[in-house]
Amino acid sequence: MRDPKAIVRGGYDRISYCYRADAFDYEASDYKQFLGELKPRLGPGDRVLDLGCGCGVPVGKQLTRWGCTVTGVDISETQVTRARLLLPGARFVRADMTEVTFPDASFEAAVSFFAIIHVPVEQHQELFLKVARWLVEGGLFLATLGHKAWTGTERDWHGAEMYWSHADAATYRTWLARAGLQILSERFVPEGVGGHSLFLTQVFGSSLRLSKD
Numbered sequence: 623m624r625d626p627k628a629i630v631r632g633g634y635d636r637i638s639y640c641y642r643a644d645a646f647d648y649e650a651s652d653y654k655q656f657l658g659e660l661k662p663r664l665g666p667g668d669r670v671l672d673l674g675c676g677c678g679v680p681v682g683k684q685l686t687r688w689g690c691t692v693t694g695v696d697i698s699e700t701q702v703t704r705a706r707l708l709l710p711g712a713r714f715v716r717a718d719m720t721e722v723t724f725p726d727a728s729f730e731a732a733v734s735f736f737a738i739i740h741v742p743v744e745q746h747q748e749l750f751l752k753v754a755r756w757l758v759e760g761g762l763f764l765a766t767l768g769h770k771a772w773t774g775t776e777r778d779w780h781g782a783e784m785y786w787s788h789a790d791a792a793t794y795r796t797w798l799a800r801a802g803l804q805i806l807s808e809r810f811v812p813e814g815v816g817g818h819s820l821f822l823t824q825v826f827g828s829s830l831r832l833s834k835d
Contacts, residue, residue: 626785627697627718629775630740633782634698638677640780644708648680652811656735657684659807659822660764664690668730671695671756673719673765674737678705681735682712693729695719720745720752727758734765739818743773743787746794750801754825761825763803766818767794769810791819802826
């Protein structure tokens with residue numbers, strides 16, 4: 623197999639506009655339900671990290687509407703270029719999420735939707751440890767991860783080759799806990815004949831931020 627990260631980077635560079643148009647109906651999408659897990663726990667000015675941010679739509683856009691300060695990271699140059707144009711008020715970094723660095727306690731929350739599953743599974747545990755360090759005490763991490771273990775490629779996914787790699791839900795429960803991330807909720811997100819696991823987690827060591835309302 624070619625370098626899996628090169629497959630992902632080149633794939634999204636090629637299909638960026640096909641995969642996600644500038645205009646996206648957030649209200650009718652699953653993302654509204656996903657971010658609904660986080661919204662009651664966020665407040666204006668909270669710093670949120672979006673790993674695998676794509677073109678910034680709809681997740682970064684919605685977070686900025688809520689008054690959050692957004693930092694997005696994506697491996698695709700095309701995706702990041704679009705994100706900077708679509709959301710000039712946010713910060714976007716073109717980088718491998720497993721290699722990017724931030725100071726400890728840089729964010730109140732981090733999100734990652736359908737992105738960590740493009741990272742080789744052997745790097746997931748270390749990534750979770752980094753995310754936990756980047757979050758403040760009591761910080762929140764919301765992510766879609768694998769439900770069943772699988773690694774492989776698809777030759778023609780939206781018009782490009784694409785790579786995925788993930789463990790099963792039970793393994794993620796163990797890895798998240800080892801990283802110091804307490805699971806607040808978990809649910810299955812169906813997709814086609816399979817699906818993903820949506821985890822909402824919180825850094826150990828503080829009382830839960832149940833709501834800022």
